[in-house]
Amino acid sequence: MPRMMTSDPDNLFDRPDAPIRPFEFDADVARVFPDMVRRSVPGYAELVGLSGLIARRVARPGTACYDLGCSLGAVTRAMLRQVPATVRIVAVDNAPAMIAGLRDRLADVPGAERIELICADVEAVRIEQASLVVLNLTLQFIPPERRLSLLQGIRAGLVPGGALLLAEKIRVLDDRNGAWLTALHEDFKRANGYSELAIARKRAALERVLVPDSIETHEQRLAAAGFIEVTRWFQSLNFVAWIAWT
């Protein structure tokens, strides 16, 4: 599995005096993001490393691989290590601080000239001649009513045999199981050193910003977008990943 990026420690939600405002991918979040995501998403390193291995199998010479909502490019760089040299890699994020951070991190990476960085809304980017599109923890930030049309656009831009890799925080429909998984996710955060205050404040900040769907909703939407076969290949607590084939 790849070496993880280092960053400043995430203490953004530890300040009791800071106002709770909706979560944003601003410069503060970009500065601590590798530490934040590693301590907040169970299995994140495995998810990224396996995404690279999937890219190795799926990427076709002469096509493109897209990393939509790339943040600091953990998946982008996993792809770069695994795909043939004739594959174009396109990394998209609408947070300027993330794109700037990724640009810095790519400065001395061999082969990085194959990566095109785009600071834009993923809904505004036309997907073309793609063998693989990755949405790693990104669809959950798109307004629910627009998720199907985003997936349809991705489906239309994939070459035959191409695939979408989707990873999301999920909502569990059954109240008892949902509460249990949420409690365990919070235990995971506590075990990684987050305080009760930080957990509660981040929960409030993410409300209405990160809107999770159920496994059922995701799978029905992937079918509605025209994907013919969908395989769930990863789950760690309330985080799930699928591969959806054209």
Ligand SMILES: C[S@@+](CC[C@H](N)C(=O)[O-])C[C@H]1O[C@@H](n2cnc3c(N)ncnc32)[C@H](O)[C@@H]1O
């Ligand atoms: C949880 S992070 C994704 C993590 C990243 N894919 C990884 O593997 O490390 C979500 C990212 O999606 C970006 N994002 C959210 N909505 C977006 C949109 N509409 N267009 C482009 N990027 C978006 C955010 O700026 C953020 O960097």
Ligand SMILES: O=C(O)C(=O)C[C@]1(C(=O)O)C=C[C@@H](O)C=C1
């Ligand atoms: O911290 C949480 O509870 C999360 O949901 C994790 C999550 C995500 O899934 O995108 C939320 C925001 C940060 O970008 C990192 C991870």
